Amino acid sequence: MTATNINNLETAVSKFQALDVDDKLATLASLYSEVSDEVAPISNQNTAESQDSANLVKQIQQLNSEEQIVALRDLLSTNHNSQGEVALDEHPTQALLEVVQGSSDDSGNTKISNNSYIAMNDDAKLSFWFQIGQNLGKSVVGVPADHKPNERVIEVLDLVNSDNVENLIAFLKKLFRKFS
Secondary structure (H helix, E strand, O other), X not given: OOHHHHHHHHHHHHHHHHOOHHHHHHHHHHXXXXXXXXXXXXXXXXXXXXXXXXXXXXXXXXXXXXXXXXXHXXXXXXXXXXXXXXXXXXXXXXXXXXXXXXXXXXXXXXXXXXXXXXXXXXXXXHHHHHHHHHOEOOOEOOOOOOXXXXXXXXXXXXXXXXXXXXXXXXXXXXXXXXXX
C-alpha cells in the first residue's frame, strides 16, 4: 500500500467519524453492497468470534425494519470511555434500564444490547458488518432504491476507493480499531 493510499485511508476514517450516524450507515451499506459478492468473510466461520458476530446478526434479523435501523444506529454510536467501557445515559433511571435490559427507545421497546458488540474484536466486528452488508435488502433492512448519498458520504467513498478490495478492508479495519 502506498503512502498516498495510507493518507487517503486516514483521511477517510477521519471524515467517516465526522459523519452523523445515518450517514455512517449509508456509507457502510454502500461499501459492503459493492463488494459483498467479491469478498469472503474475513474470519473463519468456525471461530468463536465469528459465532458471536453471527449471533448478533441473527438478533438484528429478528427485529422489524424500524428496530433494525435503531439497533444499527446504536451499534455505530455507542459511547466508550478510555478503558473501552460503555458510557451509560447520564440520567440514573435511564442508565439503570440500560444495565438491566439494554437500552430502550422512546416507546419503551428494548433494543439489542451493545455489550456483545463491544466485546467483539476488530475482526469479529468486520465480520458482523460484512454479514449485515450481505443481508441488506433481504433479512436486514435495505437502503431505499431512491436513496442518494450526500456529498460527505460520496467524499468518504471516493477516498476509500472501494474498487480496490485491499483498500476497503484496510479502511474497515482502521475504522473498527477506532471504534474499539
